[in-house]
Amino acid sequence: MTDPATSAPDLLQGTGSAEAQSPLREAWRMFRRNIPALVGTAILFVIIIVTIYGSFLYTGDPYDIVWAPHEPPGVTPEFPLGTDYLGRDLIAGLLVGGGPTLVVGASAAALTMLIGVSIGATSGYFGGWIDNLLMRFTEFFQVLPALLFAMVLVTLFSPSLTMIAIAIGVVSWPQTARLTRAEFLKIKNLEYVTAARAIGAKNGRIMWRVILPNALPPLIVSATLTVGVAILFEAGLSFLGLGDPNTMSWGLMIGSNREYILQAWWPVTFPGLAIFLTVFAVSLIGDGLNDAFNPKLRER
C-alpha cells in the first residue's frame, strides 16, 4: 500500500462487496442481460455507423439543389425520402446532419461533465466555505430556466454550432455538480480515502485518482443522459430559429422545414424521428447502466 492511486481498485473491491467479481464486471454482466439496454446499444451503434458514413464517406453535398422542392417520399427512386423546401435531397441531409448533431450532443455533454464534475468535486471534497461559495454559484445557474438562458447566450453571441454546444454546457452543469458533490461527500470519509490521506497523498491525487474512480458509476449514467438532453436542446434551439445555417444538423432540418409542415410533413418527420431514435437509444442505455450500477434496483 505504498501508492494509494494504484491500490484504489483493490480497496474498491475490498469495500464494495465480498464477491469475487469486481462491481464493474458485475455491472457489465447485468447490462448484458438487460434487453432494452441492448436494443438501445444496437440502435445507437447503427446510428453511429450511418453517421460515420455520412460524415466521411458520403460525397454528395446536402446543400445542393437536386430536384423540385417538396417532392414526397417514395415517388422518385433517386430520392426515396423526398426533398425539402429548396429541392435538396433529404437523405443527404440526414446522412451528413447526423455528425454535427451527435458531435454537439457529445461535446455539450463533455463540457457539462467538465464544469459539473470540477465544481462538484471541489465543493464536496473541501467542504466549508469553498463548498458554500460554489454551491451558491451553482444555485444562480440552477434557478435560470435552461432553454431561456441558452437562447439568450446563443443570440447575444452569434448562432454557431460551437456557441450552441457551449450554451448547452453552460446551462446544464448544475445537476452534475450536485451529483458529483453528493458522491464526494459520501466517499471522502470512507476508510480507503482516510488511508490514502494518512500516507500523505496530495489533495489533487486523492480527488482525481482515489475518489473520482469510485464516484464514476452515477456520473457515467448522468453523462449518458446528458447527451440525450443536449441533442434535444440543439433541436429546440434550431426549432426556434437559432440554428447554424452553415452546418447541416437534424435540428436545423426541423427548424427550417417547420413552417411548411402543413404542406409537406416528411422534411420534418424524418429528422424528428432520427432525433427521437437517438435520444431513445441513449436513454435506454442510460437506464441500463443505472440498473447495472445499482444492483438494489435490479428487480424493478
Added chain:
Amino acid sequence: MTAYIIRRIFYGILLMAGVVVLNFFLIRLAPGDPAEVIAGEMGGATKEMMDSIRATYGLDKPVLTQLWIYLSNMLQGDLGQSYFFNRPVTELIGLRIWPTILLVIAAQVLAVTIGVAMGVFAARKPNSILSGFVTVFATIGYAVPVFWMGIMLVILLASIFPVFPVQGMLDARLHSADWLTKTIDILYHLALPAFTLAIIYLAIYARLARASMLDVLGADYVRTARAKGASEGSVLFKHALRNAALPIITVAGLQFGGLISGALLVETVFNWPGMGTLAFDAILRRDYTTILGVLFFASLMVVIANLITDLSYRLADPRIRTGGA
C-alpha cells in the same frame, strides 16, 4: 417553522440579487451597443440622436453605475423601459406572466395526477403488460422533442379533427364577454398546450411513482396493514401513496425550471400569450431590458417554486419537520 420560512425567504432574495447581477454582466458582455439597437428600431439615427438615446437610457454612464441604478430602480419596482415596445418592462411582464403561470401549473397538475395514477396501477402488478408499457412510455415521452409533439397534436386535433382551437388563450371576439364564458374558453384553449407540456413530465412521474410504490408496498407497515385486513384502496392511497409522495414532491420542485423551458417552446407552437413568447420577441429584437426582466421573473418563479416544494416536503414528511435547514 416560521423562523425557517423567514430564513428561506431571505435566502431567496439574496439568490435573486445574485442572479440579477449575473444576468446584467452577461448582457453587458455581449457584443453590440444597445443604443444602436434602439436607433435601428427607429429606422436610423444621427450621432447626436445616438448620444441623446444613450443619455435617455442611462447608457452613457460606467457599467457599475448602470448596475447600481438598475438595482435601485428594481427595489422600487421599476425594471426599465423596453427598447422595442417603448413601455415599462414591468407592465409588459405583468400582462404575460399569468398565462405562463396558468400553463405551467396546469401542465404540472396534469402530469402529476395522470403520471401517479399510471405509476400506481403499474406498481400493483409489476410484471404485467401495463407495467412494461409505463416503462417504455416513460422513455418515449422523454425522448420526443416537445415542440415536435406540439406540432403533431396541432395537426391532428386542430386541423384533421378540429376539436380544439390551435392558438391563443382566448377567442379574440370574447375579449369583453362575462367571466364565465371567458373562463370556459380559456380552459378550452389551455387543453392542448397543457397536455403537450405535461407529456414529458408525465413519464417521469409515472416512473417515479411506480418505483417508490414498489418500495413502499414491500415495506413492513404496508404488509401489516394488509394483514390487518385493510382494503386494497386504503392500502394504496392511505399508506403507500403518502410515503411515495416525498420523492414525487422533490422531483416536481426540481422540474419546475425545466417546465418553464418547455413552456417557452410550447407557447411558441400554440401562440400562448405568455412570458415565453414575450422572451422570444425580446430576444429577436435584442430588447435588453425586457430580456433582463424576463430572466428575472423566470428565475423568481423557480425560486418561489423551490420554496413551496421545500415547505410541502416538510409538511409531507413529519420526520424532518423539526430539523434544521
Added chain:
Amino acid sequence: MSFHTLLRGAAAVALSAAISAPALADDHEKSGGTLVIASTQVPRHLNGAVQSGTATAVPSTQIFASPLRYDENWQPQPYLAKTWEVSDDGLSVTLNLVDNATFHDGTPVTSEDVAFSIMTVKANHPFTSMFDPVEKIDTPDPHTAIIRLSKPHPALLLALSPALAPIMPKHVYGDGQDAKSHPANSAPVGSGPFKLVSFTQGESVVLAKNENFFLEGYPKLDEIIIRVIKDTNSLLIALENGEVDMYPFIASSTEIGRVEKADNLTVTREGYAAVGAINWLAFNTKSEKLSDPKVRQAIAYAVDRNFIVKALHRGFSSPQRGPIIESSPFFHDGVEAYNVDLDKAKALMAEAGFGDGMDLTVDYIPGPAEQQKNIAEYLKSQLKKIGINVEVRAAPDFPTWAKRISTYDFELTMDIVFNWGDPVIGVHRSYLCSNIREGVIWSNTQQYCNEKVDEILSAAAVELDQDKRKALYAEFQTIVAGDLPLYWINSLPYHTAHNKKLGNAPTGIWGAMHPLDRVYWKETK
C-alpha cells in the same frame, strides 16, 4: 393609365374632387360585427407618423385619418380634406378640411393639427423624402391648411395617404415630448373610423367603432381585432377554422397554395399596388471583391431568377428586373434582365481577375424565409457553379442584421425594400449618393454613387410632366441596371386571404394599410 391622371391632376390649377360615394353609406351594406385580422408581425406601437412598416400601418390607418385617401385606380379621394388645390407653379397645396371631424377625445380636427402632424412626420419618419420639400404650412383659418414647398413635389399627394400622413391631435402629441418615444404612440388618439380599446404588446390590438366618425354611416364594423400569430401553421388553421377572418401580406407560396384550397376563403393579390415590395440581392459596392461591376454582373448571370420565381416560389411571385416595381407606370421594359448564362458569368469573373473564384458571405433578414433565407441558401448552391464559395451568415435577430448592413459590415445581403407608391418615396433612397448614411438601414447601404444618377433623380423628383418624368426614370433604370448595385429578383407575392362573407375587402392601392371603414359582413358569420 390612371396614375397619369393623378399626376396631371397634381399639376392642374385647381383639382377639386366631388364628394362621392364615401359620404353616402350604401344601405345594402349591413352594419355590425367583428373582424379579426391576423398578423405575423409585432408592432412596436400604433403611430405610423414616426414608424414605418406594415405592422404599425394597419392599426395606425384605422385610428388616424389623413388629408387624402386613394381608390384602387390611384385616384386621390377626399378624406379629412374635402377639396384640395395645387398651385400653377406646383409650389403650394391648399387643403380645405371637413368641418365635422373630431378626434376620439371629442376635440375638433383643425388645420393646426394638420400642420403639426405633417411637420412631425417630416422630422421623425424614416422616409425623409416624403415631405422634404415642405418648408412650412400656413393655417389662415381652422379649416384651411396651405403646404408651402421649396420645389415642385409630385409625390406629395400620395404622401398625404393614411399610411404615411396620420393626422395627430396637437394637444396630445405636441406637449414637448419626443415624438418617437411619445407614450401616446401606444395609446393613440386619432380621428379615424376606429378607436383604440386595448393594445397588448405582441398579442393583440382591439379597436372599436368610432361613433362620431366624420364620414356619416361609417364604419360598418363594430370592432376590429388585430391578432399577432407568429406560427404560420397555426395561423392558417385558425383562418380555416374561422377563428381569424382575414390574413393580409401573405408572402409565402406554400401558405398561398394552402389558403386557395380552403372553401371558406377568398384569396386575392389586389391591394398591394402602392407597396411595391421588391426582393433583391444587394452588393456592398465598396468591398474590394465586389467593386468591379463585372463581378456583380457575373453573379447576376449566375443566378436564375426564373428558377426562384417558378420553383422556389411556385409561380406565385413575379420576376422583377429593375429598381422600379414592374407594375408601376414608371417601370422601363427595356432594362437588361441578366437571364441565366453560366458561361458568360464565368467569363466575366475571369475578366475581373477572379477566374479562380472567391469567398463571399451573404446575409439575410431573419423572418420571411421563402424570400430571404431560402434564396441565400439557394445562392450557396448556385454560385458554387461559378467558383464562388458562399457562406450564409445568419443573424439571430433583426437589429443584428440591420446593424451589419447599415455599418457596411457585409458583402452580399438579401433584402426586401418597398417602393411606397411613388419612386421619390421608396426608390430614390437606395441609389442617391446623398443618401449614403451610415447607421441608417434602408438608406443607400450599397454605397453606390453615380453623379449622373443623382442628377436624373433630382430632375425626376420635380418634373410635373408625366411623360418627361417617365423618360427620366427610364434613363435611370438603364444606368443602374448596368452598374448593378443590386440584383433585383422578384416582387413579393403578397396576397390577402379573407372570409368569403366579408364585403368590400381592402383591395385599394394600399390594401389593409387603409381605413377599413367600408368593410362589412354580408351575412352574420
